[in-house]
Amino acid sequence: IATLEDAEAGRFAGRTAIVIDALRATSTIVTALANGADEVVPALTADEAAALRRPGDILGGERDGRAVPGFDCGNSPSDYAPEIVSGRRIVLTTTNGTRAIRLAANADGLLAGSFLNALACARSALAGGRDIVILCAGSRGQFALEDGLCAGAIADRMRQLTSGKLELDDFGSAMLALYRERSHTLTDALRRSSGGRKLAQLGMEADVEACARVDICRTVPWRTESGALAGGRG
Ligand code: MLT
Numbered sequence: 503i504a505t506l507e508d509a510e511a512g513r514f515a516g517r518t519a520i521v522i523d524a525l526r527a528t529s530t531i532v533t534a535l536a537n538g539a540d541e542v543v544p545a546l547t548a549d550e551a552a553a554l555r556r557p558g559d560i561l562g563g564e565r566d567g568r569a570v571p572g573f574d575c576g577n578s579p580s581d582y583a584p585e586i587v588s589g590r591r592i593v594l595t596t597t598n599g600t601r602a603i604r605l606a607a608n609a610d611g612l613l614a615g616s617f618l619n620a621l622a623c624a625r626s627a628l629a630g631g632r633d634i635v636i637l638c639a640g641s642r643g644q645f646a647l648e649d650g651l652c653a654g655a656i657a658d659r660m661r662q663l664t665s666g667k668l669e670l671d672d673f674g675s676a677m678l679a680l681y682r683e684r685s686h687t688l689t690d691a692l693r694r695s696s697g698g699r700k701l702a703q704l705g706m707e708a709d710v711e712a713c714a715r716v717d718i719c720r721t722v723p724w725r726t727e728s729g730a731l732a733g734g735r736g
Pocket of ligand 1: 523525526527528564566567568577596597598599600
């Protein structure tokens with residue numbers, strides 16, 4: 503398990519990175535691609551996103567949790583329904599999630615993980631055959647429990663898929679143990695997390711529930727040569 507500092511220092515060469523921002527960026531990316539979006543282009547800033555937009559694209563993202571003024575969609579998974587995103591390219595900028603994806607630029611492969619696609623993501627990452635680093639996007643450089651729990655969920659699936667042979671670092675082992683302890687009360691744990699409390703303050707509790715559904719889809723966003731994320735199946 504790695505931090506944004508590791509990503510910034512370019513420590514991911516030769517590895518597959520799984521980027522997690524469970525509340526909400528990677529859950530939103532998974533949802534958009536599962537609902538038929540062509541690809542998701544991660545942008546660092548709102549200005550960059552606006553400049554990258556081509557005719558027909560959807561411009562999405564948040565600052566301080568709210569949709570960026572003038573953008574088509576915010577960062578709620580429910581903003582990216584099939585009738586809105588099907589067949590369209592999305593340019594997305596979020597405070598931490600799309601930034602983490604961009605910072606992990608030197609990883610040899612990059613996948614986006616969430617509770618929604620935990621098993622599929624674990625399977626795809628293992629299929630890559632490289633060492634795997636899980637990058638928890640957190641919030642403004644700080645670790646966020648919701649991302650750690652999601653890392654634990656993905657590690658749990660990897661353990662199952664490798665019949666227990668997976669080697670984890672100490673942080674990974676701690677997150678796996680925490681996830682197993684909380685897996686039966688996951689939605690509550692996410693509601694109590696820093697990201698969950700922030701969303702509640704914004705009146706977006708429904709997003710926490712939407713992001714807490716485990717293994718509901720097989721879509722695994724993977725980074726293409728252009729740096730955009732396309733939807734694979736894991
Ligand atoms: C982020 O990228 O910082 C988060 O997804 C914030 C949010 O929940 O909107």
